[in-house]
Amino acid sequence: MNTPPLSQEQLAAAIASAATPSKLYDILSPYEEEAYLLSFQDNRQTELLGQFYVAYFLSHLLTDKIYEARFLTKRMPQDLLQTDDSLQNCVALLRAIWQHKHESVYTILRELPWSDTLKPIVQSYDTYFQEKTLREVGRAYETIRPATAASYLGLDPAATERGDPATIVKLMAHGWTQDEQTGLLHPNAILDDSQQDAQLDNDISEIMALIGSRRG
Amino acid sequence: MAESVEHIISLSSHLRSQDLLSEKDYQCRAQELIAILRRTSHSLLSEIVLTDLSPHEHTLPYLFVLLYQIDLARSRARSALPDDIKPGGRLWFPAVQFLGDFKGPQVRFAGHEWRQLVNMILDAAEGDSKALLAVRVLSDAIMRLDQNVCEFSSLHARFLRLCLLSQSYSYALPVLDRHISSIHTSLEQPARGGNGYLLASNSDANNCIVEAPGISPRLTHKDVAQHYLYGAMIYIALKEWDKALHWLSVVISLPVVNSVSKVMIEAFKKWVLVGLLRHGKLVTAPKIISSHVMKIYQAVARPYLSLADAFVKSDEQRLRTEADLGKSVWCADLNSGLVRQLFQAYDMFLVLKLCSVFSALTTKDIAGIAASSGLDSPAKIENLIALLVMSGVLEARLLQRPCDRSFSMLRLPKSTQPYYCSRSRMRVGLVTKSHALKVLTYNSEECNNELKIGRENIDLLVRCQGLSGVAGKGSSRGSIDHAAFGVDEDIMGDLS
Numbered sequence: 001m002n003t004p005p006l007s008q009e010q011l012a013a014a015i016a017s018a019a020t021p022s023k024l025y026d027i028l029s030p031y032e033e034e035a036y037l038l039s040f041q042d043n044r045q046t047e048l049l050g051q052f053y054v055a056y057f058l059s060h061l062l063t064d065k066i067y068e069a070r071f072l073t074k075r076m077p078q079d080l081l082q083t084d085d086s087l088q089n090c091v092a093l094l095r096a097i098w099q100h101k102h103e104s105v106y107t108i109l110r111e112l113p114w115s116d117t118l119k120p121i122v123q124s125y126d127t128y129f130q131e132k133t134l135r136e137v138g139r140a141y142e143t144i145r146p147a148t149a150a151s152y153l154g155l156d157p158a159a160t161e162r163g164d165p166a167t168i169v170k171l172m173a174h175g176w177t178q179d180e181q182t183g184l185l186h187p188n189a190i191l192d193d194s195q196q197d198a199q200l201d202n203d204i205s206e207i208m209a210l211i212g213s214r215r216g
Numbered sequence: 217m218a219e220s221v222e223h224i225i226s227l228s229s230h231l232r233s234q235d236l237l238s239e240k241d242y243q244c245r246a247q248e249l250i251a252i253l254r255r256t257s258h259s260l261l262s263e264i265v266l267t268d269l270s271p272h273e274h275t276l277p278y279l280f281v282l283l284y285q286i287d288l289a290r291s292r293a294r295s296a297l298p299d300d301i302k303p304g305g306r307l308w309f310p311a312v313q314f315l316g317d318f319k320g321p322q323v324r325f326a327g328h329e330w331r332q333l334v335n336m337i338l339d340a341a342e343g344d345s346k347a348l349l350a351v352r353v354l355s356d357a358i359m360r361l362d363q364n365v366c367e368f369s370s371l372h373a374r375f376l377r378l379c380l381l382s383q384s385y386s387y388a389l390p391v392l393d394r395h396i397s398s399i400h401t402s403l404e405q406p407a408r409g410g411n412g413y414l415l416a417s418n419s420d421a422n423n424c425i426v427e428a429p430g431i432s433p434r435l436t437h438k439d440v441a442q443h444y445l446y447g448a449m450i451y452i453a454l455k456e457w458d459k460a461l462h463w464l465s466v467v468i469s470l471p472v473v474n475s476v477s478k479v480m481i482e483a484f485k486k487w488v489l490v491g492l493l494r495h496g497k498l499v500t501a502p503k504i505i506s507s508h509v510m511k512i513y514q515a516v517a518r519p520y521l522s523l524a525d526a527f528v529k530s531d532e533q534r535l536r537t538e539a540d541l542g543k544s545v546w547c548a549d550l551n552s553g554l555v556r557q558l559f560q561a562y563d564m565f566l567v568l569k570l571c572s573v574f575s576a577l578t579t580k581d582i583a584g585i586a587a588s589s590g591l592d593s594p595a596k597i598e599n600l601i602a603l604l605v606m607s608g609v610l611e612a613r614l615l616q617r618p619c620d621r622s623f624s625m626l627r628l629p630k631s632t633q634p635y636y637c638s639r640s641r642m643r644v645g646l647v648t649k650s651h652a653l654k655v656l657t658y659n660s661e662e663c664n665n666e667l668k669i670g671r672e673n674i675d676l677l678v679r680c681q682g683l684s685g686v687a688g689k690g691s692s693r694g695s696i697d698h699a700a701f702g703v704d705e706d707i708m709g710d711l712s
């Protein structure tokens with residue numbers, strides 16, 4: 001209730017000032033009701049509403065809230081969704097993510113038109129999606145052909161196939177290695193959550209203490 | 217004392233310093249203020265300007281003035297839902313502001329009025345087809361009112377329905393994820409103090425709402441069943457299958473006398489489908505369900521059970537036939553979405569079954585086995601496996617080959633098992649379970665105290681028995697009459 005009213009300036013400031021994706025989500029989330037109410041006004045600011053919903057939608061993706069992002073597209077004013085190009089891009093993006101079509105995801109993010117206000121978040125999501133995929137590919141593959149890795153990571157598979165070293169260099173910077181004989185890449189194993197073991201131990205201790213206190 | 221605006225505000229101001237007052241004093245003052253507000257004339261309430269009050273500092277006067285203004289708007293417009301009350305209307309914002317800022321301990325003394333306001337918000341949002349606008353307001357209000365005890369009320373089901381209507385499923389989670397641990401029945405009479413005022417429960421400062429007898433809406437079997445069904449539907453939307461299954465199993469296990477309610481039948485149908493989506497098989501029904509109820513379920517949900525049978529037997533052709541035959545049934549039951557998801561789950565479980573048997577496979581091998589389900593090429597299989605591993609469902613490693621691109625190798629480490637055993641999931645599970653355990657132990661302790669079998673009572677009893685033993689050695693005069701205590705060591709013995 002104490003948030004300043006939704007405006008272009010407010011939205012731009014929120015996008016610029018949010019230090020982390022979850023902060024961006026937290027800043028934009030309280031505006032959903034206001035934006036929804038504004039959408040029923042006769043002289044509604046279509047551009048502002050469109051930009052708000054796109055930014056809010058992307059903040060869902062940036063925080064891995066895929067289902068909520070889907071529901072947001074159902075909750076937002078449907079006439080706005082049908083007419084706003086950026087929101088249509090969002091729907092296409094969500095579909096590509098859901099269907100695990102990595103190449104389409106990068107195409108939508110990089111080649112479809114996005115407004116200047118939204119470009120920083122779109123770029124953030126591009127980076128986020130690439131890094132997330134890098135971790136996931138590392139978990140799924142023990143050996144992978146460079147072209148396959150390139151298509152997963154939004155790099156140029158055709159150029160990689162032809163021997164362009166850009167993909168290899170980028171991946172080796174992340175600790176991947178290449179078998180010189182076969183040309184196959186060996187992803188860096190990332191599964192190491194030993195840091196969280198202490199927390200796990202604490203959780204178990206708490207439960208055991210609780211059970212212990214109930215005995216007898 | 218003559219009632220005046222100043223007097224009301226002064227009494228309300230005293231309640232602000234809750235920490236300085238004893239609990240009894242606080243209750244008396246709150247009850248006194250409510251009694252005054254309830255008998256205050258409309259002319260006096262109309263003298264108070266809402267914008268001059270803060271809902272946090274003057275919760276009770278704000279609530280009564282707001283309700284008075286709502287009544288006024290209704291009588292002026294001669295409508296139960298005038299424009300002033302509708303979302304965006306003149307009184308909508310003060311109501312929303314109040315529900316986001318009120319003081320829970322004060323409102324628990326004015327449960328009837330609070331519920332009136334909440335129902336107004338629910339009716340206005342639903343009546344104006346803007347359910348979304350009320351969802352988070354009500355979620356916050358429910359949490360603010362009832363921070364610890366988690367009492368079930370008829371409001372819960374209405375709130376969840378609103379979440380379903382507005383497709384704001386995740387906004388329901390703060391309320392949904394808390395374990396209900398108290399149900400106020402119409403048989404319970406709230407405690408009264410010496411002055412005749414209702415007393416709030418003394419177990420917690422933020423305890424449940426106190427209702428005057430007769431005013432509290434009576435909870436019915438349907439309220440409880442609907443609440444759990446709606447909750448399950450929200451978890452289904454969020455694909456939290458375990459929680460959905462649990463909530464559905466609560467509905468299908470509800471006690472019945474003769475007939476089974478429609479809500480329970482709907483829950484059973486969803487329970488069959490969710491079980492398949494989560495475990496790839498028909499899950500075992502809770503033992504608490506009596507056989508005659510189970511027979512009714514099986515009779516009315518026959519198409520679902522045939523579909524499940526085809527799924528479990530990995531008969532893809534029959535699964536498609538059953539799904540086609542039952543199309544009208546799934547549509548009528550609003551289960552088409554769940555049935556559609558069965559086909560994705562079918563492929564997933566097919567691969568998972570193979571992975572549980574072998575320690576290494578090629579995508580060509582899997583394609584040969586799964587050809588009938590449309591996964592006929594090694595490339596499709598590789599994509600599916602990569603997806604399963606990336607989403608954490610399966611722990612395996614794919615090995616692409618340098619020259620032969622027609623297939624890849626899949627290695628399944630023996631020590632790793634799919635899905636259930638990953639550390640992070642286990643950690644989340646542990647934290648959730650520990651929270652549930654805390655709620656359970658807290659409430660069992662409350663129960664023990666109510667039944668006089670709490671630790672203190674037992675200690676007292678033991679001390680008394682000890683004394684009697686000592687006394688018995690010397691004299692029989694001091695012996696304690698055990699029958700007077702009436703405590704049987706195995707109080708459930710005669711039931712086993």
